[in-house]
Amino acid sequence: MNRLYRSRYDKKLFGLCGGIAKFLQIDATLVRVIFVLVSIFTVVPVFFYFLLSFIVPKEPSYPFAADRFYREFPDFAESDELDWEIDRVEKQALQQEVYRLRAELSKFRSQ
Numbered sequence: 001m002n003r004l005y006r007s008r009y010d011k012k013l014f015g016l017c018g019g020i021a022k023f024l025q026i027d028a029t030l031v032r033v034i035f036v037l038v039s040i041f042t043v044v045p046v047f048f049y050f051l052l053s054f055i056v057p058k059e060p061s062y063p064f065a066a067d068r069f070y071r072e073f074p075d076f077a078e079s080d081e082l083d084w085e086i087d088r089v090e091k092q093a094l095q096q097e098v099y100r101l102r103a104e105l106s107k108f109r110s111q
Contacts, residue, residue, distance in 0.1 A: 005059035014053035 007018030010028050017035060021028035039045045 004056055006053065006056050008059045014049075015058070016049060016053050016056060019056065019059065 002023060004023045005019045006015035007022060007028075008015060010018030010021070012018075012032070017031045018028045021031040024031070035045055035049070
């Protein structure tokens with residue numbers, strides 16, 4: 001399901017135009033140009049921009065957000081979310097196995 005968020009990566013002020021562009025699957029520059037052109041003739045878009053910037057939530061952060069590659073290709077980060085979850089579960093399972101082995105070794109040490 002495609003949701004409307006304020007963009008964390010494609011933003012100039014609050015990320016609203018970038019989020020709208022991603023939601024509509026068009027170029028963010030086009031959304032910004034349309035916004036400026038309409039704002040020249042009326043003040044209403046500016047009012048709605050600031051109103052929506054407080055209402056629309058920020059795009060969720062991804063585990064690889066610090067990586068430059070994922071900042072440039074945020075859609076790729078979304079597809080890697082399953083891989084990240086698998087890695088997390090594997091690490092958790094390894095951690096539990098280490099605890100189990102330590103408990104087994106402590107039995108031998110106490111004898």
